[in-house]
Structure formats: structure tokens, C-alpha cells
Amino acid sequence: MPRLHCLVAEVRGEVVGYATCALEMSTWAGREYLHMDCLFLRDGYRGAGLGAQLVDAVLAVARHFGVAAAEWQTPPWNAGAVRFYERLGGRARPKVRFTLTTSDATPPVRDE
Numbered sequence: 001m002p003r004l005h006c007l008v009a010e011v012r013g014e015v016v017g018y019a020t021c022a023l024e025m026s027t028w029a030g031r032e033y034l035h036m037d038c039l040f041l042r043d044g045y046r047g048a049g050l051g052a053q054l055v056d057a058v059l060a061v062a063r064h065f066g067v068a069a070a071e072w073q074t075p076p077w078n079a080g081a082v083r084f085y086e087r088l089g090g091r092a093r094p095k096v097r098f099t100l101t102t103s104d105a106t107p108p109v110r111d112e
Contacts, residue, residue: 004022005022007061016041017040019057022035022037034065039055
């Protein structure tokens with residue numbers, strides 16, 4: 001099974017959302033975990049349970065690989081996402097994210 005996954009939400013044959021995830025190694029914890037990089041639903045499809053179904057699908061991938069946790073992050077200004085993840089039982093852990101770029105790379109997108 002591949003290590004990188006894109007799970008899609010479809011309504012009447014139309015893709016309306018997705019979740020991407022990949023196995024990662026935490027050197028701090030000394031274990032693998034599943035990192036959910038992105039969860040997205042188009043406007044008009046939020047609040048209908050599709051997001052929870054996508055998170056359930058991500059957790060199924062984690063169980064398939066035998067890892068004990070799925071982790072993700074969202075910017076603090078995304079209050080709707082924070083409420084959604086808290087309703088699902090997600091627990092926030094404080095962390096400061098840093099990025100360094102190489103001199104020939106495009107600067108990262110600011111996610112304030």
C-alpha cells in the first residue's frame with residue numbers, strides 16, 4: 001500500500017472535498033504516525049458530516065498501517081476548523097512552526 005493517500009468526498013459523482021495524509025516518523029516520540037496534511041470541503045458542503053467521514057477515513061488508513069495516532073495542524077485564525085476538530089475529540093498541542101527556504105526557492109506562503 002502506498003504511503004501517500006488522497007481520500008475524496010463525492011456527492012452525486014462530483015468531488016466536493018478531500019483529505020491528504022502520509023506516514024511520517026516522529027523522532028521525538030520514536031514512532032510513526034499518520035500526518036493529515038490537508039482536509040478541504042467546498043463551500044456548501046460543510047456541516048453535512050462529510051468532514052467527519054473524511055477524518056474517519058484518515059483514521060482507517062492509520063489503523064491499516066498500525067500506527068497509534070493521526071496528527072495535523074491548522075492555523076489559529078481558522079476558528080471554524082478548530083471548532084470542528086475539537087468537536088471530533090481532537091486535542092490541540094501548542095507548537096510554533098518554522099520554515100527556512102533555500103536562496104533559489106520561492107518564499108513560503110504566509111499562513112497567519
